[in-house]
Amino acid sequence: MKRQLSGLIAMVLVFTVATSIFIYEWLHPNVNYPEARDGVLDARDWDFSQQGIIPLRGEWEFYKDQLLTPQDFADQVSDQRTERRFLQVPGGWKGKVSDDGYGAGTYRLRMLVSDLGDYSLRAKKIRMSSHIYMDGQELGGTGQTALSDTGFVPSNFPFFGTVEVKDQTIEIIVQVASYNNVQGGLVQAPEFGRTADVLTRRDNARMADVIVITTLLVFGIYFAGMFRQWRREPYLIFFSLFCWALGIFFSIDNEIVMANLVPSISYLLLQKLLFILPYLAILFFIHYVRIYLSDRSGHWFKGFRWVSYVYLALLILLPNDRLLVLLWPGVLLQVVAFGFIFTSIFRNRHHGVRIYYILLGAFFLIISWIFAQTRYQLALDSPYYIIVTLLLVVLSQSFLMTDRIRGAFLRSERLAQQLLVHDRQKDEFLAKTSHELRTPLHGIINLSETLLENKTTPLAAEHRENIRLLHLIGRRLAGLVNDILDMNRIRYGQLDVQPKPVDLYVSTRFVMETLSIAPIKNGVRLADELPPALxxxxxxxxxLRQILHNLLENGLKYTDRGTVSISAERRGSCWLFQ
Structure with missing residues (x-):
């Protein structure tokens, strides 16, 4: 037990250190990109063909409460210069543009490049609507910008636009508006570069999302199917629901792959799902862990479960502009959920190597959760290797369940072998016992028959009836012993049929005499109506005697009143027995 505890603690420390290193490298990249100063980003020394894409970080011009176009700047309106200020990108508006972070405005950046040709702009987190111009061309945007919330339509879809640059100075104008949902701003720096490179970046990000989504949904279907076959293992359905919740979440997050399937999907619905699905996934995972480990629910966990239900109800019922109030309480509840997961793991560390699989899955899930929270708070792109952690969550638990099912199969196979051995021993016991019983039974039958047929010193009437009854019981027991031996022969394919001329009348009388000692219902009579000359x-x-015995015995058993008889009549060249 101490060795297992030490192993668990060591794994916790290793993963904590590894996660810290990954996050530090993610937040402090080694590439030095050019940055904008006073609304100008000089990228003439940047070789886009060799060095790739650059994020448009730095100081952008900003015009509050104005939605300006290239024509407005070409007209050199003096009021624009008066209203101009510089905002740091990436960055939000709260406390800079307005106290609450809501409003509208226009960003402007002039890019200086050395080479002409096709360039593209990719923006993923413009909150919460945008309209974009580049090099004097209108590229479109997401949602609907407006100077008030009347015509405002929010959207968090990623944006991609391309222009053919014919001048070394490129003007980029981004109209932004946000009301009542999420605080506005260019919270993530747009990416700029050669069209082929930007397309490759976008396609790689989409491919990463598709891999994660497909893996999660396929495993969700797989474990749901397993649950149909193994209903005694309810943890399977919870892990299936966990995969489904995360799969749907990632289809509406990051590159929002769902938008390609349902372009008209509402942002308000997406925002609700982005809050609900991660919490549901963690709840499903904690139930999966606790059920798998057969961990009992204490008062603390029951209380946490009811708080979770209330939290989910609030997420569903509250309007979208109130959801941000529940953001940090939700984060706190998720931290508590992870605490319950680790408590269950350490409490059930006696499960052996399987507990390490669960611990691996929990750590990979926590890593993914930390990256997701950091990405959301700092408006960053997920590193591509983060998809590996989610895949490892699913794969580690798949290996665990496969190992458990394999163990169950081997255990069943071992039990089946034991049952075969016991069944063989039972057959041997019955065969030996039957043979041992036949000897004294035959002695009883022969002795009683001798006494009954003795004409020299006949038995008294009262003794004769008792000996006859003893003789019939002996024959009945001998018949049961022979039936047991026949069943054993049938099992092993050793039953032989030996046809020979048989007197049916004698065989029937033998069976009826044997049945005469069995209790017969009142009102039921057993009659022999066979002609003697058969x-x-x-x-x-x-x-033949077994067949006759079964037929007559069933007749006596299922007849409530009347006569059970056997008769025969000649019909042409055949005899009909009934």
Whole structure:
């Protein structure tokens, strides 16, 4: 137990250090990009063909409460210069443009490049609507910008636009507006570069999202199918729901792949789902862990579960402009959920190597969660290697469940082998016991038959009836022993049929005498209506007696009143028995 605890603590420390290193490298890249100064970004020394894309960071011109176009700047309106200020990009508006971070305005940046040709702009986090111009051309935007919330339409879809640059000075104008939902601003620096490079960046990001989404949804379907076959393992359905929740979440996050399938999807619905799905995924994961480990729910966890239900109800019922109030309480609840997960893991560390699989999955999930929270708060792009952590969450638990199912299969196979051994031992016991019983039974039958047929010293009437009853019981027991031996022969394919001429009348009388000792219902009579002069039949005498015994016994058992009889009549060249 101490060794397992030490191993768990060591894994916690290793993953904590590794996560810290990854986050530090993510937040402090080694590439030195040119930055904008006073609304101008000089990229003439940057070789876009060799060095790739640059983020448009730095000081942009900003015009508050104005939605300006290239024509407005070409007209050199003096009021624009008066209203001009410089805002740092990336950055939000709260406390800079307005106290609450809402409003509208226009960003402007002049790019200086050395080479002409096709250039593209890619923007992912312009909050919460935009309209973009580059080099005098209108490229479109996301949502609908407006100077008031009357005509404002929010959207968080990524933007991509391309122009053919014919001058070394490129003017980029971005109209931005945000009201009532999320604080506005260029919270993530747009990316600028050669069209082929920007397209490659976008396609790689989409491909990464598609890989994650497809993996999660496929595993969700797989484990749901497994649950149909293994209903005794309810943790399977919770892990399936976990995969589905995360798969849908990633389809509406980052590159918003869902927008390609449903272009008209509402931003308000997306925002609700972005709050609800991550919390649901963590709830499903914690239930999966606790059920898998058979961890009992204490009062603290029951309280947490009810708080979670209330939190989810608030997310569903509150209007979108109030959702941000629940952001940090939700983060806190998720931290508490991870605490319960680790508590269950350490409490059930006696499960052996399987607990390490669960711990691996929990750590990979926490890494993904930390990166997601950091990305959201700092408006950063996810590093491509972050998709590996989500895949490792699913794969580690898949290996765990595969190992468990494999163990269950091996255990079932071992039990099946034991059952076969016990069944064989049972057959051997019955065979030996039957053989041992046949000897004294035959002695009883032969002795009683001798006494009954003794004409020299006949038995008294009262003793004769008792000996006859003993003889019939002996024959009945001998028949049961023979049935047991026959069943054993049938199992191993060793039953032989030996046809020979048989007197049907004698065999029937034998069966009826044997049945006469069995209790018969009141009002039911057993009658022998066979004619004495019957021809011999070719049959196995023992099998024939078994058939007659079963038929007559069933007749007696299922007849409430009347007569159970056996008769025969000649029809042409055949005899009909009924």
């Amino acid at each position: 021809p011999l039949v070719l049959a196995d005498e023992n099998r």
